[in-house]
Amino acid sequence: MVRVIATGTFDLLHPGHIFYLTKARELGDELYVVVARGSMIRHKPKPVIPDEQRVDVVNSLSVVDKAVPGSENDIFEPIREIKPDIIALGFDQTFDIDDLEKELRTRGLDARVVRVSESRTCPLCSTGKIIKKIFERCNEKTRHE
Ligand SMILES: Cc1cc2nc3c(=O)[nH]c(=O)nc-3n(C[C@H](O)[C@H](O)[C@H](O)COP(=O)(O)O)c2cc1C
Numbered sequence: 001m002v003r004v005i006a007t008g009t010f011d012l013l014h015p016g017h018i019f020y021l022t023k024a025r026e027l028g029d030e031l032y033v034v035v036a037r038g039s040m041i042r043h044k045p046k047p048v049i050p051d052e053q054r055v056d057v058v059n060s061l062s063v064v065d066k067a068v069p070g071s072e073n074d075i076f077e078p079i080r081e082i083k084p085d086i087i088a089l090g091f092d093q094t095f096d097i098d099d100l101e102k103e104l105r106t107r108g109l110d111a112r113v114v115r116v117s118e119s120r121t122c123p124l125c126s127t128g129k130i131i132k133k134i135f136e137r138c139n140e141k142t143r144h145e
């Protein structure tokens with residue numbers, strides 16, 4: 001039984017997320033998802049949707065066996081608990097495969113890190129773009145009032 005972990009924020013789900021999770025699931029037999037905590041996100045705006053609500057939504061996807069909230073202070077904590085064989089990075093996740101594998105080995109964890117390098121293109125296959133679009137709509141509405 002090959003266990004795979006996928007990670008991400010998953011704020012405002014879109015087909016790009018489903019594409020990534022489907023590809024990650026194809027790398028093994030079961031898919032766990034670690035949903036990033038809002039408190040851990042520093043490289044982009046904090047998610048709109050609360051932590052537990054994002055976990056609930058990801059958990060309801062048929063491609064996902066189990067979604068859990070991430071740790072609030074150590075990204076290796078869920079890895080120690082879930083003990084995956086593979087960690088699937090998304091196409092735009094900034095982690096370096098070799099560095100992450102080195103960090104895992106120093107902690108006695110033997111998961112392999114694989115990148116899902118393909119991405120799904122669609123008009124709004126990005127949470128950031130969806131939010132931008134909503135702001136544009138609000139501004140248009142205000143101008144027309
Ligand atoms: C192996 C791995 C484990 C992670 N574990 C956690 C975690 O425990 N808690 C958390 O908040 N985020 C965790 N993350 C998520 C990242 O820290 C980062 O916040 C996340 O990738 C969000 O960025 P993104 O949505 O742009 O991918 C983990 C990421 C990776 C690759």
Ligand SMILES: Nc1ncnc2c1ncn2[C@@H]1O[C@H](COP(=O)(O)OP(=O)(O)OP(=O)(O)O)[C@@H](O)[C@H]1O
Nearest residue numbers: 008009010016020090091092119120125126127128
């Ligand atoms: N269009 C896409 N195609 C393939 N994978 C994607 C796509 N969008 C996101 N992912 C993957 O889904 C995971 C979670 O992504 P994340 O929650 O950061 O969403 P996002 O739409 O990229 O957000 P943002 O637009 O705010 O950066 C990451 O591994 C990311 O690489």
